[in-house]
Amino acid sequence: MVVVIDEVDNSTVIREFAQLFSAMKRLDLPLFALMTGLPDLVLDVQTADRLTFLLRADKVALSPLNLVAMTRTTPLLRRSVNE
Numbered sequence: 425m426v427v428v429i430d431e432v433d434n435s436t437v438i439r440e441f442a443q444l445f446s447a448m449k450r451l452d453l454p455l456f457a458l459m460t461g462l463p464d465l466v467l468d469v470q471t472a473d474r475l476t477f478l479l480r481a482d483k484v485a486l487s488p489l490n491l492v493a494m495t496r497t498t499p500l501l502r503r504s505v506n507e
Contacts, residue, residue, distance in 0.1 A: 425453075425454065425455050425456070426455075426456045426457075426458060427441075427445070427455070427456070427457045427458070428457075428458045428459075429441070429457065429458070429459045429460070430460050430461070431460065431461050431462075431465075432459045432460065432461035432465055432466050432469055433461065433465045433468070433469070434465065434468040434469050434472060438469055439469070439472055439475060442469065442472075442475045442478060443474060443475065445457055446475075446477050457481075
């Protein structure tokens with residue numbers, strides 16, 4: 425199972441999910457989380473009490489999308505940008 429969370433912040437709901445996720449991973453369940461958000465907000469969650477296991481998780485830093493390159497390769501996007 426893959427759980428996707430967009431715009432992570434240090435809210436109660438996210439902290440509770442992270443604690444539940446950690447407990448489920450200890451049971452070797454096939455569970456993966458994909459979380460996105462502003463770097464400062466993600467770091468707040470990673471360093472929260474009892475959630476530091478997130479610091480050891482694999483991370484992938486993405487660069488901003490390149491709209492010019494996308495319009496060159498995607499006809500549908502090229503039409504919507506030109507209209």
